[in-house]
Amino acid sequence: MSLESFHMRLRGSIRPRTACSGALSFQELLPCLPFCTVVNSKRRLQDKESSVTTPAQFVPVSQLTRSARSEEAVAKHKKYLWPSVTNYFQQPLVADRGEMQHLWDVEGNKYLDFFGGILTVSVGHCNPKISNKVSAQVNRLQHTSTLYPNEHIVALAEKIAQITPGNLQQSFFTNSGTEANEAAILLSRMSTGNFDVVALRHAYSGSSALAKLITAHAPYRKAGVISVGISHAVNPYCYRCPLHLKYPDCEVACAGDVENLIQTGTSGNIAAFIAEPIQGVGGFITPPKEYFKMVFTIVKKYGALFIADEVQTGWGRTGKKWFGIEQWEVIPDMITGAKGMANGVPVGLTVTTPEIASSFQGSNIATFGGNPVTSVAARATIELIEEENLLENADVVGKHFRGKLEELQAKHSLIGDVRGMGLMQGLELVKDRKTKEPAPEAATQVMERARQNGLLIGKGGLYGNTLRLAPMLNTTKPDVDEAIRLLDKSFSEVRN
Numbered sequence: 001m002s003l004e005s006f007h008m009r010l011r012g013s014i015r016p017r018t019a020c021s022g023a024l025s026f027q028e029l030l031p032c033l034p035f036c037t038v039v040n041s042k043r044r045l046q047d048k049e050s051s052v053t054t055p056a057q058f059v060p061v062s063q064l065t066r067s068a069r070s071e072e073a074v075a076k077h078k079k080y081l082w083p084s085v086t087n088y089f090q091q092p093l094v095a096d097r098g099e100m101q102h103l104w105d106v107e108g109n110k111y112l113d114f115f116g117g118i119l120t121v122s123v124g125h126c127n128p129k130i131s132n133k134v135s136a137q138v139n140r141l142q143h144t145s146t147l148y149p150n151e152h153i154v155a156l157a158e159k160i161a162q163i164t165p166g167n168l169q170q171s172f173f174t175n176s177g178t179e180a181n182e183a184a185i186l187l188s189r190m191s192t193g194n195f196d197v198v199a200l201r202h203a204y205s206g207s208s209a210l211a212k213l214i215t216a217h218a219p220y221r222k223a224g225v226i227s228v229g230i231s232h233a234v235n236p237y238c239y240r241c242p243l244h245l246k247y248p249d250c251e252v253a254c255a256g257d258v259e260n261l262i263q264t265g266t267s268g269n270i271a272a273f274i275a276e277p278i279q280g281v282g283g284f285i286t287p288p289k290e291y292f293k294m295v296f297t298i299v300k301k302y303g304a305l306f307i308a309d310e311v312q313t314g315w316g317r318t319g320k321k322w323f324g325i326e327q328w329e330v331i332p333d334m335i336t337g338a339k340g341m342a343n344g345v346p347v348g349l350t351v352t353t354p355e356i357a358s359s360f361q362g363s364n365i366a367t368f369g370g371n372p373v374t375s376v377a378a379r380a381t382i383e384l385i386e387e388e389n390l391l392e393n394a395d396v397v398g399k400h401f402r403g404k405l406e407e408l409q410a411k412h413s414l415i416g417d418v419r420g421m422g423l424m425q426g427l428e429l430v431k432d433r434k435t436k437e438p439a440p441e442a443a444t445q446v447m448e449r450a451r452q453n454g455l456l457i458g459k460g461g462l463y464g465n466t467l468r469l470a471p472m473l474n475t476t477k478p479d480v481d482e483a484i485r486l487l488d489k490s491f492s493e494v495r496n
Contacts (some may be wrong), residue, residue: 098125122340178206277324283461284426319395319422
């Protein structure tokens with residue numbers, strides 16, 4: 001049956017909120033039904049109880065139809081890219097263009113983007129204040145490598161030295177957060193003469209062999225990851241305390257596990273401690289206010305360097321401060337950055353003190369790191385954040401956002417925990433608030449419904465049950481209110 005014939009037949013045989021007549025078989029309906037309807041239909045056919053989701057309203061066929069462009073892109077993605085490169089959504093969204101807070105797919109559907117390509121579009125899709133400068137630089141000088149200095153890499157490094165805390169004055173540029181973290185670990189081992197590194201459980205640091213060692217999520221550690229030289233302490237996951245304690249009565253006992261691990265799981269002499277101030281892929285796990293100060297004291301006791309992985313939390317994301325670790329009043333020995341630093345242009349940063357930087361042994365180059373185009377994009381992004389006072393905006397709008405999310409929590413029992421800081425907020429979904437049984441299926445369904453309602457959000461957490469919400473730094477309160485309206489609608493369309 002052709003798609004056109006199917007549409008004509010479907011319009012004549014299905015009405016909103018009614019079951020299908022006997023005219024069409026399930027197999028004929030399957031490609032065009034809403035995902036949740038397909039799930040429920042399959043379960044009914046298999047005589048299984050459906051307890052995950054119920055569609056609240058009929059979704060018009062026009063909203064489910066995919067264009068030839070979209071079908072071709074998805075088919076070629078499956079054919080030519082590694083199967084491990086997964087996509088969101090039952091029917092992957094093929095993006096066509098973006099403008100500030102919004103994204104359009106190739107079918108012309110408009111979405112309010114509250115994930116920004118994994119916290120990477122920090123000041124708006126195709127923001128002309130960034131893209132115009134990038135375009136001009138592409139047409140002037142695109143690449144030289146670090147073998148030749150250029151004005152743009154110098155200007156960017158100078159700007160970073162001005163906004164970083166403490167004496168973090170010298171930068172090394174790469175292409176991604178993975179490379180930035182690799183460089184930080186390498187330099188810490190050179191600087192201290194030690195090899196062992198302490199990280200946290202539920203951490204995510206990238207996709208290279210070393211970054212996978214630092215990562216503490218089983219799905220990202222499959223095959224070929226040999227745990228040598230990296231040890232993981234329990235993380236400050238207050239909602240699911242690994243020590244079965246409760247804050248603040250616990251006196252932040254999880255911080256003490258870092259010292260216990262150094263004493264029992266390493267040589268006792270470590271090169272570095274590395275952590276995300278708020279764990280990103282981990283589900284926006286946010287430590288208590290005392291945590292990092294306590295850990296910093298322990299790390300220094302053993303002569304190690306403190307590395308703040310700011311790939312997701314940096315550049316004002318948490319509000320008021322440039323870097324997330326500053327919210328805990330800690331000045332690290334190194335900061336790594338990427339993602340939102342250049343508003344979508346690939347970039348990686350490892351910045352440290354002159355003393356530590358000078359301990360690098362041997363030669364060092366970067367073919368693409370700090371290239372003129374990337375440097376222009378990153379500097380323009382930082383300057384725009386300054387000029388538009390977006391550190392303050394992230395704090396003010398972030399607090400408004402948090403309040404609205406807590407109102408949703410009071411309304412929808414699926415939401416077990418609301419956490420985060422600034423414009424980096426997470427909702428952990430549970431089947432039961434007392435048992436805290438994770439609800440990953442519901443999280444997937446809320447994402448699907450949000451997409452169909454015009455809102456893009458992310459997902460994370462070890463159990464895949466945490467919704468990640470990270471709008472651009474120039475998001476307004478009306479943007480937040482619209483997102484909350486769409487989220488509320490989406491939760492209402494999914495039941496636990």
